[in-house]
Amino acid sequence: MLEIASAEGIYLTDHSGKKYIDLISGIGVSNIGHRHPKVVDAIKKQVDEHLHVMVYGEYVQSPQVKLAEALCSTLPEKLNSVYLLNSGSEAVEGALKLAKRYTGRREIISCINAYHGSSHGALSVTGNEDLKRNFRPLLPEIRHVNFGEINDLHNITNQTAAFIIETVQGEAGVRTTNSEYFKKLREQCDQTGTLLIFDEIQCGFGRTGKFWAFEHYGIAPDILLSAKGMGGGMPISCFISDKEITNILTNNPVLGHITTFGGHPVSSAAALATIQVIKESDLIDGVPEKERLFHAQLQHPKIKEIRSQGLMMAVQFESYEVLKPIIDRGIELGVITDWFLFDNSSMRIAPPLTISHEEIKNSCELILQAIG
Numbered sequence: 001m002l003e004i005a006s007a008e009g010i011y012l013t014d015h016s017g018k019k020y021i022d023l024i025s026g027i028g029v030s031n032i033g034h035r036h037p038k039v040v041d042a043i044k045k046q047v048d049e050h051l052h053v054m055v056y057g058e059y060v061q062s063p064q065v066k067l068a069e070a071l072c073s074t075l076p077e078k079l080n081s082v083y084l085l086n087s088g089s090e091a092v093e094g095a096l097k098l099a100k101r102y103t104g105r106r107e108i109i110s111c112i113n114a115y116h117g118s119s120h121g122a123l124s125v126t127g128n129e130d131l132k133r134n135f136r137p138l139l140p141e142i143r144h145v146n147f148g149e150i151n152d153l154h155n156i157t158n159q160t161a162a163f164i165i166e167t168v169q170g171e172a173g174v175r176t177t178n179s180e181y182f183k184k185l186r187e188q189c190d191q192t193g194t195l196l197i198f199d200e201i202q203c204g205f206g207r208t209g210k211f212w213a214f215e216h217y218g219i220a221p222d223i224l225l226s227a228k229g230m231g232g233g234m235p236i237s238c239f240i241s242d243k244e245i246t247n248i249l250t251n252n253p254v255l256g257h258i259t260t261f262g263g264h265p266v267s268s269a270a271a272l273a274t275i276q277v278i279k280e281s282d283l284i285d286g287v288p289e290k291e292r293l294f295h296a297q298l299q300h301p302k303i304k305e306i307r308s309q310g311l312m313m314a315v316q317f318e319s320y321e322v323l324k325p326i327i328d329r330g331i332e333l334g335v336i337t338d339w340f341l342f343d344n345s346s347m348r349i350a351p352p353l354t355i356s357h358e359e360i361k362n363s364c365e366l367i368l369q370a371i372g
Helices: 037-047 062-072 088-103 120-125 129-135 150-155 179-192 243-250 265-280 287-297 320-333 357-371
Strands: 004-008 011-014 019-022 081-085 107-111 142-145 160-166 195-199 223-226 237-241 305-308 313-316 338-340 343-349
Touching: 019 357, 037 265, 062 081, 062 237, 062 265, 081 088, 081 243, 088 107, 088 120, 088 160, 088 195, 088 223, 088 237, 088 243, 107 120, 120 129, 142 150, 150 179, 160 179, 179 195, 237 243, 287 305, 287 357, 320 338, 320 343, 320 357
Parallel strands: 107 142, 107 160, 160 195, 195 223
Antiparallel strands: 004 011, 011 019, 081 237, 223 237, 305 313, 313 343, 338 343
16 A cells, blocks of 8 residues: 655655656546645645634635635536535535425436445435445435436436436546437426536546536536535535525525535635636646547557546456556556446546646556556
8 A cells, every 4th residue: 555755746756755657636636736836825825814714604705705706707607606515425415405405306316327425415326336235225216317328318307306417427437428418418407497417526627628527518507516626635615506596595494504614715725726727727728639648558459448538537458357456566667547436447547637748658658568
């Protein structure tokens, strides 16, 4: 097991001084690299001003306000109200509560092999029975359908509060669908009064070659979830919706959703700096070429397929028994990869967007050496 002494850019360093290329970004967290200078500066500046002062929303705190404004500036007009939290699971929990409260309905639909978190409600809408069977009973009135299957959309009815879906399925092994599916999904939700929730906890913040993955498909959700890459390495998350929808949480009861540490000032400052780095750089523009380079470099008879959406990639092998020694050998050689919760025969590759072309080539050489 690695014991990390320091991290910088795309590299982790252990106590012996050995460097490792981090090709998984702490599972999609370090989109702009470890300890980005602008993020570190923002953290230090905020620490000198104040840390936690009050339960989220009770006092005006400028890091939270500035972050919310910056998030909304990346989004369509109707995604204009931000509720800040601490983790992806918490964002899912808040969104599920919001959808049930706003619609007055209880049924939630999600996808088979979806991963939405490990807390009680988030686990309920996670679509893999192996992960949840030992924690039942979970939330009632949860249904699961096939990801990307248009013929399953008839399950969304006027009894459905929300349909929650990863824009790109992460733990299923980077599974994507097409614009036609998402447009039909949007139409069915509109026709039935169902709120559409996009979980972009893993695929947002530039990971797919757009700031938000839903930008690839020409539609927008009613509620958007973000976390992981949002904080530049600090813990923070949010759900975002239209103020008309989120206002329902202000009454009956008065505090419909509460968080003590949500939108922590230091995490908010780090997240704001992360947005600024992404918007002021060419990181997103560079994603497609870097994606193509990985595909070109990773050529080997043992690689059955590469699935990707930007720098969110799954390299398919025959089995876990084939893959696991390759991952282990890669770590020995100095390159860190992983597998997926619901697809243990595919190698996870999701490097910081800051990775250079030369670093990609070097990483792929090490992976091919590990395969050999």
